[in-house]
Amino acid sequence: MKIKVIIADDNSFIREGMKIILATFDEFDVVATVEDGQEAVAYCEAHEVDVALMDVRMPNLNGVEATKQLTERTRTKTLILTTFDDDEYITDAILNGAKGYLLKNNDPERIRDAIKTVYHGHHVLQDVVLDKIKSGLSPGKPDKTDKEDKADKFDRSLFTERELDIMALIAKGLANKEISKKLFISEGTIANHITSVLSKTGLEHRTQIAIFYLTGEVNK
Incomplete structure (x- = not known):
């Protein structure tokens, strides 16, 4: 099935x-x-669509708002295709349910792999996009309790060496299949390690793992 x-x-x-x-x-x-986003939402509500490739800057309804509506109203998964000029939308798109954020200048094979990854329920966030998220994080944070502060710090001792290896590769934007080839372990084993990391951190998906690994902060 296509x-x-x-x-x-x-x-x-x-x-x-x-x-x-x-x-x-x-x-x-x-x-x-x-x-535009309005047409995308209308089409996906009326038809079965697996993945929406969504630009950010569009008339009538931009890609971020369209992503939010698609997430709330349909089963369509959204992969944002963007340019360097759209930095300001990255966090909002992810918070609104985007499963991936990829630059338009990628090779066709990379875009193909990203669509397949999103279709199978995983997240894709290109390394250059992660760098932008990291550089854009505000240093000013609300005060937290000691318990919350401890939970939000990246304590490497909580993780096994294999989990740390996998987190590092996720932070580089690699999908499970690519990680499997690099570490010579099965995709099922990788999925188990990811589940363990999510459990230990309270995070929900691999994009948050990548941000956590790069910044040492929980960005839920």
């Missing part, structure tokens, strides 16, 4: 170019291309 994809971008050149690129892969069926 992965049903919708492409939302107000630039017709990018829309059609992405459609042509995805057509070269057997895994995908591009069911629609739309010009």
Whole structure:
């Protein structure tokens, strides 16, 4: 069964170019291309769509708000395709339910892998995007209790060496399949380690693991 994809971008050149690129892969069926977030939401509410490739800056309804509505109203998973100019939207998009955040200048194979990763319920966050999140974190934080402060610090002693290895590779933007090849362990074993890390930190998904590993802070 092919992965049903919708492409939302107000630039017709990018829309059609992405459609042509995805057509070269057997895994995908591009069911629609739309010009803004409003059209994307309307289409996904009326049709079965697995993954929405979403631009950020669009008229009528931007990609961040569209992502929020898709998350609340449909089963469609959102992968944001963006440019360096869209830094300000990164955190909001993730908080609104985006499963991935990828730059448009990636190779077709990277975009293909990202779509498949998002489709299977995992998160994709490119390393350069993680760097932007890290550099944009505000140093001013509300006061916390000792218990909360302890829980939010990256204490390496809480994790096994294998868990730390996996966290480091997640922080580099690698998917489980890529981590499996690097560490010579099965994807199932990796999933078990990730579950353990999530349990120890109280985090919810791999994107938060990446941010936690890079910054030492829990960003829920």
